[in-house]
Amino acid sequence: xxxxxxxxxxxxxxxxxxxxxxxxxxxxxxxxxxxxxxxxxxxxxxxxxxxxxxxxxxxxxxxxxxxxxxxxxxxxxxxxxxxxxxxxxxxxxxxxxxxxxxxxxxxxxxxxxxxxxxxxxxxxxxxxxxxxxxxxxxxxxxxxxxxxxxxxxxxxxxxxxxxxxxxxxxxxxxxxxxxxxxxxxxxxxxxxxxxxxxxxxxxxxxxxxxxxxxxxxxxxxxxxxxxxxxxxxxxxxxxxxxxxxxxxxxxxxxxxxxxxxxxxxxxxxxxxxxxxxxxxxxxxxxxxxxxxxxxxxxxxxxxxxxxxxxxxxxxxxxxxxxxxxxxxxxxxxxxxxxxxxxxxxxxxxxxxxxxxxxxxxxxxxxxxxxxxxxxxxxxxxxxxxxxxxxxxxxxxxxxxxxxxxxxxxxxxxx
Numbered sequence: 076x077x078x079x080x081x082x083x084x085x086x087x088x089x090x091x092x093x094x095x096x097x098x099x100x101x102x103x104x105x106x107x108x109x110x111x112x113x114x115x116x117x118x119x120x121x122x123x124x125x126x127x128x129x130x131x132x133x134x135x136x137x138x139x140x141x142x143x144x145x146x147x148x149x150x151x152x153x154x155x156x157x158x159x160x161x162x163x164x165x166x167x168x169x170x171x172x173x174x175x176x177x178x179x180x181x182x183x184x185x186x187x188x189x190x191x192x193x194x195x196x197x198x199x200x201x202x203x204x205x206x207x208x209x210x211x212x213x214x215x216x217x218x219x220x221x222x223x224x225x226x227x228x229x230x231x232x233x234x235x236x237x238x239x240x241x242x243x244x245x246x247x248x249x250x251x252x253x254x255x256x257x258x259x260x261x262x263x264x265x266x267x268x269x270x271x272x273x274x275x276x277x278x279x280x281x282x283x284x285x286x287x288x289x290x291x292x293x294x295x296x297x298x299x300x301x302x303x304x305x306x307x308x309x310x311x312x313x314x315x316x317x318x319x320x321x322x323x324x325x326x327x328x329x330x331x332x333x334x335x336x337x338x339x340x341x342x343x344x345x346x347x348x349x350x351x352x353x354x355x356x357x358x359x360x361x362x363x364x365x366x367x368x369x370x371x372x373x374x375x376x377x378x379x380x381x382x383x384x385x386x387x388x389x390x391x392x393x394x395x396x397x398x399x400x401x402x403x404x405x406x407x408x409x410x411x412x413x414x415x416x417x418x419x420x421x422x423x424x425x426x427x428x429x430x431x432x433x434x435x436x437x438x439x440x441x442x443x444x445x446x447x448x449x450x451x452x453x454x455x456x457x458x459x460x461x462x463x464x465x466x467x468x469x470x471x472x473x474x475x476x477x478x479x480x481x482x483x484x485x486x487x488x489x
Contacts, residue, residue, distance in 0.1 A: 077104020078450040082268065083472075085167050086110060086148065087155070087176040087188075089117045091221070091250055092284065093205050094144040095257030097175055100264065101147035102443045102452040105173070108468050109145065109459070110164065113152040113489065116461040117141055130435045137434070142458045146430070146440060149456065149464035152489050159488035161187050163469075168193045168200060170472050172271070173264055177205040180215050190279045200277040201267040203260055209283035219284045221250035228252065228288025233295055236313040244311070256287040319343065320372040321351070321380060324409065325387040327395055336392045340383075341405040345369060350402045354395075355386045430457040465489055 082105040086097040094109075094117070101107040111117055123138035154160040165188060168174055174193060176183055183189040183204070190202040204210060207219010225231050225246045236242025260282045271277050289296065295309050309317065316322035319342070327336050342348045345368055349361035360366055360382065365375040372379055387395060392408055399406040408414070415421060430438040443452045469475040469489075483489045 076450060077453050078447065079104040082106065082173065083171045084108065084173040084175065085164070085171040087164075087174070087178070088205060089177060090119055091144060091253040092256040092260070092282075093175055093177040094119075095254055096203070096205075096260040096264065097148065098144055098146060099257070099261045099443075099445075100173070101456075102445065104450070104453055107148040108167070108464070108472075109148045109150045110153050110155070111150055111461055113154055113462070113487065116150070116152070117145070119144065120461065127432065127434065127438060128436065135434055137432070137458070137460070142438065142440060145458040146428075147453055147456045148459060149468055150459035150462055151465045151468050152462035154488055155186050155188065157486065157488050159483060159486045163483065163488060164188045165193065165196060166473055167468075169196050171197070171200060172268060173201045173203065175203040175205070175260070175264070179218065180206055180210055194277065194279075198277060199271045199275055201264055201271060201280065202277065203264055203267075203280040203282060205256060205260055205282045205284075207284045209286060210281045214285070221253045221284065222246055224252040224284040224288050228285055229292055229296075230288060233309050233311055235311045237311055237315075240313065242311060242313060251291070252284045252288045255291055256282055256284050259287055259290075314339075315376075315380075318373065319369060320376050321348075321383055323380070325384055327387055327392045328390050330391070337409045338387065338392050338395055338399075339407050339409060340387075340399070341407075343405060347404055348372070351383075351399070351404045354398045354402050354404060355383065357382075357386065428454050430454070432457045433460050433463060462489070 079100060082100070084097055084100055084105045084107040086093065086107050086109045088094055088097060097105075097107045097109070109117070115121075119141040120136060120138055122140040124134070125139045126134040127137040127139070127142060129135045153163055155164055164186075168188070184192075190204070193200055193202060206215070207224060208214035208217055225234075226244070230251070231244040231246055234247060235245030260280065263280045263282065267278050267280060292299075299306065299308055314324040322341050322343075324337050324339050327338050330336050340351065342351055345361075348366070348369075349358070352358050352361040360379075364371065366372050366379055396406055396408060410418065416427060426442050426444070427439050428442040430440060432438040438457060440458075442454075445452050466477075466480055469480055469483075475483075480489070
């Protein structure tokens with residue numbers, strides 16, 4: 076038994092923020108029906124390479140990007156621009172607990188599947204809209220993209236190497252505004268489901284990427300607001316910490332292949348710094364008046380960091396990691412993805428799931444990180460082929476027979 080068994084989710088979202096949310100709901104047991112455009116489907120199906128290879132070893136139409144955000148769902152094709160397709164969505168919504176979409180503001184009303192319309196059909200419906208800038212405000216009509224939102228929401232102003240070292244603003248390596256919006260949307264949906272169970276009333280959830288990105292600033296946003304608008308905003312520090320030293324990346328001796336290698340050192344207090352100095356063979360540094368206290372080390376950052384860096388470059392990453400971990404100095408490797416998935420702890424935590432895809436080939440995907448002791452996440456539906464479940468869902472949810480389904484195909488609604 077999964078936690079969300081019996082919850083039906085009608086998913087009209089595409090790309091990442093919405094599909095990330097519905098994938099979480101699907102992992103938890105919800106029956107997520109993904110509505111896709113006939114012939115093309117979710118935009119990310121074409122976002123490759125890489126693409127999954129079929130049984131003959133040829134690249135298929137299933138991109139890794141799509142596969143990574145759509146497990147445990149069923150795919151139904153439906154043309155929501157057609158009257159028959161719109162009727163079909165309204166019928167499916169009448170049998171759903173959750174409806175999620177990420178179209179531009181006003182599109183759903185144009186198609187007759189907006190919240191007000193569907194609420195009249197199904198008052199208990201939890202309707203979640205995900206856009207770049209929300210349903211209100213001067214930017215509401217703009218299309219929203221993670222990259223632009225990372226910039227507009229302040230994240231890129233604090234991400235990247237220091238300007239005096241030749242750096243500049245940098246986006247995060249994955250689409251964090253999309254992913255966080257999907258996570259927040261999931262929390263909001265679960266809260267709204269709980270409310271609907273108690274009261275019989277659904278509600279409209281208005282999620283915006285920019286809102287989420289501003290919220291994600293966390294302590295940096297709080298620092299700025301508490302200091303007041305006249306205070307200087309936080310600056311880019313690269314991999315260093317503005318308030319703690321040493322707390323950054325250091326280069327170690329290269330790998331046997333000659334490739335550069337790195338380790339992070341995250342000293343959080345003066346005692347840890349003394350232990351670090353002992354491991355490095357320079358216990359005297361911990362007694363140097365310039366380095367005794369963290370505030371001293373911050374003040375003399377430009378003196379201390381080169382001293383540490385010179386010693387750390389003399390040995391390999393794993394030699395230092397073993398010694399630092401034994402001394403209880405916070406540290407860690409900067410792993411490639413190959414090293415991540417070969418890590419014994421990652422393997423022990425079962426962070427890769429093994430699937431059998433509808434193409435008849437095995438498929439490995441990153442697993443859900445949620446470990447529930449009584450209602451574990453499901454792992455039974457590989458990411459679907461386009462329209463793979465159209466007949467199955469229409470018969471199961473709406474009791475449409477083969478003649479009725481064929482009529483919809485003839486009308487090009489599905």
